[in-house]
Structure formats: C-alpha cells, structure tokens
Amino acid sequence: MDKNTKTADEEKILEDALSPLVNRLIDKNYETSKDKIASQMAPLIGSAIREQIKSQKDDVVDALYPVMGNMISKYVTQSLEDILNKINTQIQNGLSVETLKRKLKAKIKGVSETELLLSEITNSKVKAVLLIHKETGIVLTHLENKNHTLNEPEMLASMMTAIRSFVNDWVEQNGSNQELGEIDYGGNKIIIEASGHSYLAVIIEGAAYKSTYDVIRTTMQNIVLHHGNMIQEFQGDTSTLDEEALKADLLPLLQYADDDTATTRNTQEKKKIHPLLYIIPLLLVAYGSYSYYKSYTNTQLQQKIETRLDSIPSLMLYKIQTEVDDGVVTLKGVVPFEYHKHLAQQSLQNIKDIKEIHNDLKVVPTLQDPMQVSSNIAYLLDGLNTQEGVGITYTYDYNTLTLNGSVFNPSQKEQILEKIKKIEEIKNIKDNIKVIPPKLSETLYFKKNKTQLTQELKKQLTHFAISLSHLDTSYPLKITLYSDTLGSPKKNEQLSKKRLQNIKDFLQKELQVKNDIITSIKNTPPPGIDAKKYPYKARCATISLIDKDQYESSL
Amino acid sequence: MKAVYKVVMIGNFGVGKTSLVQRFVNNSFSEEYLSTIGVTISKKLTQHSTIMLWDIEGHTEFKPIFKQYLLGAKGFIIVADLTRTKTIDAIEKHVQMCNEIVPNAPICISLNKCDINDVISDEKIASIKALSPLIIDVIKTSAKSGDAVEKLFTSLDETIVAELQK
Numbered sequence: 001m002d003k004n005t006k007t008a009d010e011e012k013i014l015e016d017a018l019s020p021l022v023n024r025l026i027d028k029n030y031e032t033s034k035d036k037i038a039s040q041m042a043p044l045i046g047s048a049i050r051e052q053i054k055s056q057k058d059d060v061v062d063a064l065y066p067v068m069g070n071m072i073s074k075y076v077t078q079s080l081e082d083i084l085n086k087i088n089t090q091i092q093n094g095l096s097v098e099t100l101k102r103k104l105k106a107k108i109k110g111v112s113e114t115e116l117l118l119s120e121i122t123n124s125k126v127k128a129v130l131l132i133h134k135e136t137g138i139v140l141t142h143l144e145n146k147n148h149t150l151n152e153p154e155m156l157a158s159m160m161t162a163i164r165s166f167v168n169d170w171v172e173q174n175g176s177n178q179e180l181g182e183i184d185y186g187g188n189k190i191i192i193e194a195s196g197h198s199y200l201a202v203i204i205e206g207a208a209y210k211s212t213y214d215v216i217r218t219t220m221q222n223i224v225l226h227h228g229n230m231i232q233e234f235q236g237d238t239s240t241l242d243e244e245a246l247k248a249d250l251l252p253l254l255q256y257a258d259d260d261t262a263t264t265r266n267t268q269e270k271k272k273i274h275p276l277l278y279i280i281p282l283l284l285v286a287y288g289s290y291s292y293y294k295s296y297t298n299t300q301l302q303q304k305i306e307t308r309l310d311s312i313p314s315l316m317l318y319k320i321q322t323e324v325d326d327g328v329v330t331l332k333g334v335v336p337f338e339y340h341k342h343l344a345q346q347s348l349q350n351i352k353d354i355k356e357i358h359n360d361l362k363v364v365p366t367l368q369d370p371m372q373v374s375s376n377i378a379y380l381l382d383g384l385n386t387q388e389g390v391g392i393t394y395t396y397d398y399n400t401l402t403l404n405g406s407v408f409n410p411s412q413k414e415q416i417l418e419k420i421k422k423i424e425e426i427k428n429i430k431d432n433i434k435v436i437p438p439k440l441s442e443t444l445y446f447k448k449n450k451t452q453l454t455q456e457l458k459k460q461l462t463h464f465a466i467s468l469s470h471l472d473t474s475y476p477l478k479i480t481l482y483s484d485t486l487g488s489p490k491k492n493e494q495l496s497k498k499r500l501q502n503i504k505d506f507l508q509k510e511l512q513v514k515n516d517i518i519t520s521i522k523n524t525p526p527p528g529i530d531a532k533k534y535p536y537k538a539r540c541a542t543i544s545l546i547d548k549d550q551y552e553s554s555l
Numbered sequence: 556m557k558a559v560y561k562v563v564m565i566g567n568f569g570v571g572k573t574s575l576v577q578r579f580v581n582n583s584f585s586e587e588y589l590s591t592i593g594v595t596i597s598k599k600l601t602q603h604s605t606i607m608l609w610d611i612e613g614h615t616e617f618k619p620i621f622k623q624y625l626l627g628a629k630g631f632i633i634v635a636d637l638t639r640t641k642t643i644d645a646i647e648k649h650v651q652m653c654n655e656i657v658p659n660a661p662i663c664i665s666l667n668k669c670d671i672n673d674v675i676s677d678e679k680i681a682s683i684k685a686l687s688p689l690i691i692d693v694i695k696t697s698a699k700s701g702d703a704v705e706k707l708f709t710s711l712d713e714t715i716v717a718e719l720q721k
Contacts, residue, residue: 135627136561137596137607154559158596158607165623166593236560236604236629237719 090117126212127188127203129250130157131223133234134197137161140231141246143254148205160201164192182208193220197231202253212256219253298324301353305329312347314383320344320361327355334364336376337422370398373425377401380423384416388470389438392416399427406436408471437471440464441544443526444503445536448484451498453506461503464543465511471545476516479503480542482526484535489523496521499541518546558604558719562711563625565649566634567642568613571667574698575634576610579708584699594624599708603716606708614645625656629719630711634665637672637695643679650686661718662690663711670697 106113128144137158167180183190193200302324323330341361374396389408442464481496507513525531525538564572597608636642
C-alpha cells in the first residue's frame with residue numbers, strides 16, 4: 001500500500017517536472033517542421049472528414065455551406081451571364097430573317113420560342129460521326145465536320161469499343177441488358193447508337209435535343225437497312241465495304257447540324273444574304289425611277305425659273321445660269337449691281353415648287369467702259385421716262401453726267417437721282433432737272449341764276465382733286481369766276497361769290513384739298529367768249545394749278 | 556486489298572505483353588514495369604494491313620480477363636514468361652478461351668524474356684504447339700533485345716491477311 005502511494009507520488013512529481021519541458025519541445029518541433037507535420041496529417045484529414053460525415057453529417061454541411069454556397073452561386077452566375085450575353089446578341093439581331101423564321105418554326109412545331117432560342121444559343125454541333133464494327137472496334141467509315149478533324153479515328157473507335165465492352169461486360173454481370181448510351185466530356189458528348197453488328201458514335205459539341213437523337217436513330221436504321229449484310233460479312237477487308245454508300249447514309253447526320261438550329265455561324269451568314277439578293281434589284285429599280293422623276297421635276301422647275309428671269313427686262317442683259325436639284329435653286333453668273341442680284345432672287349419668290357434659293361450671283365462692277373456706262377444710263381432712263389410727267393435726257397461726258405428735262409414733282413426727281421447714283425462709275429452728276437407741274441385746269445359751267453354745285457360739277461371737281469393728289473405738289477390753285485353780264489353787275493357779283501364759296505367749300509371740306517387757293521371774281525365773260533351769243537359759256541369758273549413762274553410772280 | 560483487323564495480346568500479368576507491343580510499334584523498350592489497367596490500344600501499319608493491337612490487362616488469379624475484349628479479334632498473341640513456369644502452364648487455358656470466344660482465329664505464342672532465360676525443352680514447345688491446330692507458331696522472343704519480335708507479329712499478320720484474301 002505504501003509502495004503504491006509512493007509510486008503515485010513519484011509519478012506526480014515527474015509529471016510536474018516534465019510537462020513544461022515536453023510542451024516546449026512540442027511547440028519547437030511544430031515550428032521547425034511544419035511541412036513534415038502537414039504531410040503526416042494529410043491522410044488523416046481525409047479519414048477524419050469521412051468519419052465526421054458518417055456521424056455528424058449536418059455539422060459538416062453547415063460548416064461547408066458558406067464556402068460551397070458562394071462557389072456554386074459564383075459558378076451559376078457566371079453561366080447565367082454567358083447565357084444572357086448570348087440571348088442579348090440574339091435580341092440585338094432584332095427583326096432579322098432568322099428571328100421571323102424562328103417565330104414561324106415555334107408556331108409550327110408548337111414549342112415555345114424561348115426553347116428554340118435557348119437551343120440556338122447553346123450552339124450544338126455534330127463534330128464527327130463514326131460507324132464502328134461492334135466487336136472489333138474497326139472503323140467502317142467516318143465523316144467529320146471540316147472544322148473538326150479527328151485525330152486517329154481508328155484509335156478512338158477501338159477505345160470506344162473497349163469502353164463499351166467493359167461497361168457491357170460489367171452490366172451483364174449485374175444481370176441487366178443495358179447498353180452504354182453516351183459519354184460526356186466537358187462541353188462535348190459522344191452519343192452511341194448500336195445495332196446488331198455495328199454502332200454509331202456521334203461526337204457532339206454542346207447540347208443534344210430530342211431531334212438530334214431522332215436523326216441519329218434514323219441514320220442507324222438506314223445503315224442497317226441498306227448495308228446490314230455487308231457489315232455482317234465484314235471480316236477485316238475494307239475493300240469489301242462500299243464506303244461511298246455508307247458515307248451517303250451518314251451525311252444527313254452531319255448536315256443535320258448545318259441545317260438545323262444548331263448551325264455553324266458561317267451558314268447562318270450565308271443564309272442572311274438571300275433576302276438581300278432579292279432586295280438589291282428592287283432597290284435599283286426604285287432608285288432608277290426616283291432619279292428619273294427627280295430629273296423630270298428638276299427640268300420642269302428650271303424651265304419655269306428661266307422663263308421668269310427672261311421676263312424681267314433689267315436682267316435680260318446678263319447671263320444668269322440656274323441649277324435645280326430637288327427644289328433647291330442655285331443662281332450663278334455675274335451681274336453689275338447688288339440690285340440685280342436681289343431682283344433675280346425676288347422675282348423667283350412666288351414660284352411654289354422652290355424650296356430654297358442659293359443666290360451665288362456675283363456682283364462685279366464691270367462697267368468701266370464709258371460706252372457701257374452710257375448705255376447703262378440710257379437703259380435706266382428709258383425705264384424711268386415711262387413714268388407720267390417724267391421726260392429726262394442726258395449727256396455723259398466721261399465721269400460727268402448731265403441730266404436735262406423735267407418732272408412733275410420733286411419726289412420724282414429725288415427718286416430718279418437716287419437710282420442714277422447707284423451707277424458707281426458716275427463720279428459727278430449735274431442736275432438740270434426741272435420740276436414742272438402739269439397744266440391742270442378745269443372749267444365749271446353754271447346754269448342761269450344757279451349757285452349750287454350740281455352732281456355733274458361735283459364729279460368734275462373730284463376728278464381735278466384726284467389728278468392734283470397724284471402730282472404731290474404744294475403749288476396753289478387759282479379759281480377765277482366769270483359772268484354772263486346779262487343781269488345787274490351787282491347781282492352777278494353776288495352770284496359769283498356764292499359760286500366761289502361753294503367750290504371752295506367742296507374742295508376743302510369734301511375733297512380735302514390742302515393747297516392754297518387764290519381767287520379772282522371778274523364781271524366779264526372769259527376771254528374770247530361772246531356773252532350775248534353764248535351766255536351759258538360765259539357763266540363759268542376756271543380752276544388751275546399755278547405753275548412755278550406764275551407762283552413766284554404772284555408772290 | 557487493305558485489311559484492318561484486331562489482334563489481342565493475352566497472357567498473365569508481367570509477362571511482357573505491353574513491352575512486345577512497344578517494341579513492335581515504336582521499336583522501344585523500357586525496364587520500368589507499369590501494369591496495364593483495362594486496355595491499351597495501339598495501331599501498327601504494315602505493308603498490307605492496319606493492325607489494331609489490343610493490349611489488355613494481364614490475367615491474375617483474382618482477376619479474370621474481360622471476355623468482351625476478345626470479341627471480333629482476327630488473331631491472338633498469347634505471351635508467357637520463360638522465367639516463370641506458371642505463366643507457361645497458363646497458356647493452355649488462354650488457348651481454350653481464345654478458341655471458345657473466336658473459333659478459327661489463328662494464335663501465335665510468344666515465350667518472352669529469352670534474353671534472361673533461354674532454356675526450354677523441345678518437348679515442351681512441341682506440347683504447347685499441340686494444344687490447338689490454330690497455333691501457327693511458338694516463338695522465343697525478347698522485347699528487351701528485340702529478338703524475334705518482328706517475326707512474331709509478321710507471321711500472324713501474314714496468316715491473317717492470307718485468310719482474308721481467300
């Protein structure tokens with residue numbers, strides 16, 4: 001008993017003494033040989049995890065969830081992004097022929113357009129087809145997509161056969177009669193369709209759809225139907241095989257990839273060209289008709305413009321070229337004055353087919369030659385002289401223009417001088433133009449003892465006032481009353497006064513004549529009238545405009 | 556005529572099936588022993604034919620040969636190791652299996668590793684040859700030195716091509 005207690009005590013002492021030392025040694029060992037510990041621990045970790053999963057599965061799931069969740073969501077997001085990008089590209093193609101075709105196809109097949117769209121973007125394509133002898137693994141024939149040539153098809157076929165054999169041997173042991181259907185690797189898969197003596201291995205990139213399997217099955221059926229015996233009798237001599245016929249049967253399978261939705265981009269592009277081929281001639285015809293119509297309307301408009309320009313006398317002298325393009329008129333040429341440039345443009349203003357006028361007329365003062373200047377003055381004056389009351393002649397003596405003649409009123413004179421001044425080459429103008437009002441006069445006859453203005457007389461006065469207003473003059477009017485001398489002179493004077501008053505009133509109040517009026521009452525008949533013989537001719541009043549000289553003398 | 560056919564290498568593990576194929580196809584040899592898992596397929600083009608050589612996993616007591624691999628073969632090469640009597644004794648079973656799965660397929664027997672041990676009695680060779688009328692030859696070979704390897708494959712090839720031409 002004592003001995004036992006003693007031993008226990010010694011152990012306790014030893015433990016107390018060694019434990020700090022041992023801990024230190026472990027720490028040191030851990031520091032110096034981390035790698036060694038890691039390699040020793042590694043195999044244990046696998047077992048530990050397995051054990052933990054076996055006993056505490058939920059704990060492990062919880063522990064890994066944050067990591068796995070993120071990883072999976074990241075992968076899914078990436079994949080979805082890829083799909084979205086592809087869908088976006090499809091949508092951006094918008095109203096292409098392909099889109100319409102897809103819509104139509106979706107209606108006919110009774111599947112959703114989305115499914116078709118997805119099948120398009122997943123981009124499946126038959127890379128190669130191998131017809132393989134079932135037992136030996138020898139390639140009877142093979143076809144490959146031109147973009148995907150197969151390296152060593154014989155090796156691939158033998159390996160495929162070995163894999164098939166292995167799987168079939170293994171499943172046979174399990175008592176079920178099943179076949180290897182397909183092998184997936186990465187984004188590719190090999191679909192296997194077997195018959196009695198041969199099988200098809202179809203290498204597909206991307207997804208396979210029901211239609212894909214249908215085509216493969218049909219191809220296999222055709223091969224068996226057409227070449228079953230030949231394949232069955234095949235012993236290893238490839239010359240006994242009709243390889244061309246076999247290939248012909250396989251071809252639809254390879255072409256299926258090109259024809260269907262799982263097409264290569266190349267063929268899609270080729271197909272896109274078709275509608276364009278039809279549109280180009282249409283466009284050409286449309287463009288031709290449009291050009292013809294345009295040139296026709298242009299010619300029409302140009303003729304209109306030229307006729308208009310020709311009808312203006314002051315532009316007739318100058319060669320003004322016109323260009324018309326779709327309602328836009330360009331005027332080109334040289335004119336001597338800004339005035340002509342504006343005139344040309346203004347004259348075209350009310351032609352309704354003109355959309356726009358580009359006035360490129362150049363103003364070039366070319367009239368340096370005195371003869372030209374002279375003829376230009378003559379031309380201008382010819383125009384001006386057509387106005388009523390204007391009669392101007394000129395002499396042009398190298399830089400000095402002398403103007404002679406008369407006009408009815410000062411404003412006419414002013415206007416003429418202004419126009420003449422526009423001829424820049426004229427340095428001096430000597431103005432001898434006289435303002436000579438026209439000889440305006442009217443005789444009003446009254447009936448015996450009557451002083452009132454009859455309608456006839458009022459009409460005469462109105463005509464006079466209108467003529468006066470045209471002259472725009474401030475010269476006074478002179479009204480002279482004559483007598484028939486039949487009655488007493490006193491009575492005759494009274495009658496004349498009343499008549500004068502009535503005339504004045506009518507002129508000033510009714511007709512608003514502003515000119516000064518000079519009056520004169522005479523107890524005689526007008527000069528040269530025999531009152532006794534023609535009393536009605538003597539009973540009158542004359543109204544006339546006093547001319548400049550008369551006026552000045554009257555002052 | 557262009558023949559394409561399948562030849563299967565059969566024999567116990569480690570007798571040198573892979574080495575013989577390597578010597579025949581690539582004319583190379585490696586001392587390193589790598590056990591074949593499943594099957595390795597090699598292709599050899601000869602003057603008249605393309606031979607697909609199926610080098611299958613060696614037979615052991617615990618692992619029978621997958622018979623499916625033998626289907627469709629036009630000929631067999633059964634390999635034994637001159638240094639291991641057990642592998643020579645196994646030839647009989649292999650011959651039986653070949654006859655059973657592909658009747659009438661010619662067989663060539665290789666007694667390999669003759670560079671290490673060349674000693675075998677003529678009676679033994681005769682008895683091996685007598686196992687089946689389909690055995691066309693029993694040849695001592697060495698994948699290491701290349702002795703008779705070409706002959707082994709060529710004699711089988713000639714027999715098969717001649718058979719196909721009939």
